Every structure is written in structure tokens, then in C-alpha cells.
Amino acid sequence: QVQLVESGGELVQAGGSLRLSCAASGRTFSRYAMGWFRQAPGTERAFVAAITGSNRYYAESVKGRCTISRDNAKNTVYLQMNSLKPEDTAVYYCAARGAIYFTGNYYSPQQYDNWGQGTQVTVSS
Numbered sequence: 001q002v003q004l005v006e007s008g009g010e011l012v013q014a015g016g017s018l019r020l021s022c023a024a025s026g027r028t029f030s031r032y033a034m035g036w037f038r039q040a041p042g043t044e045r046a047f048v049a050a051i052t053g054s055n056r057y058y059a060e061s062v063k064g065r066c067t068i069s070r071d072n073a074k075n076t077v078y079l080q081m082n083s084l085k086p087e088d089t090a091v092y093y094c095a096a097r098g099a100i101y102f103t104g105n106y107y108s109p110q111q112y113d114n115w116g117q118g119t120q121v122t123v124s125s
Helices: none
Strands: 004-007 011-013 018-024 035-037 046-051 056-058 067-071 076-081 089-098 118-125
Touching: 004 089, 018 035, 018 067, 018 089, 035 067, 035 076, 046 067, 046 076, 056 067
Parallel strands: 011 118
Antiparallel strands: 004 018, 018 076, 035 046, 035 089, 046 056, 067 076, 089 118
């Protein structure tokens, strides 16, 4: 079981940038595929981005504005978000899959085994 702790969420104006971080416990972080999801009030949890060892995946809604990266030495995955829009407002969750590869759709929450508690991102217009 890996523990995930997100940070970096805050109130930001439209057009601004944020970098979210997710720190993972354990010594096998490099073997996990990692993802970011978000959930706005009244909506289902939605895929944002994912990273394996060498591949990165993005939702169409954030492609070109967000970059997912990882630092295996620090057991941390990041989500850099630029040109933020009010519709990016949500709780952002970090997720870990107990394998470095996906057997199904990387954008499905069912592919992930562990979740963090979330960090709130609010974008004001």
C-alpha cells in the first residue's frame, strides 16, 4: 500500500499557473504508473494526466496547458498547470497504479490502486 499526499493547490486568477505535487511513500515508486484526476462539485472524477516510465498522457481539456512529470529520487509526481481557466476549478487527486504499465485505459480510475486525499484548486475569473 502506497500513501500519497498532494500539495500545491490554491486560489489563483485565470491565466495563472500552479504546480501540484504528490509525494508517495515506499521504495518502489519508480515501478508505479501515476496519474492525476480532478473532481468538481456535482461531477464525476475525471482524468487529467498520467505518466509511466517513458510515456505521458493528457486529457484533451488540458493538453498543451499541463505537463506531468516525476522525480523518482524524490518519490514525487508533479502537475504543472498553465493558462488556468475557471473550469479547471476542482479537487485534484493523485493516483498510483501498482505497475508501471496500463492493462486498460489509462484514463479509467479503475486502473489505479491508491489515491491521495486531494488538493483544492480554485481559479477565479
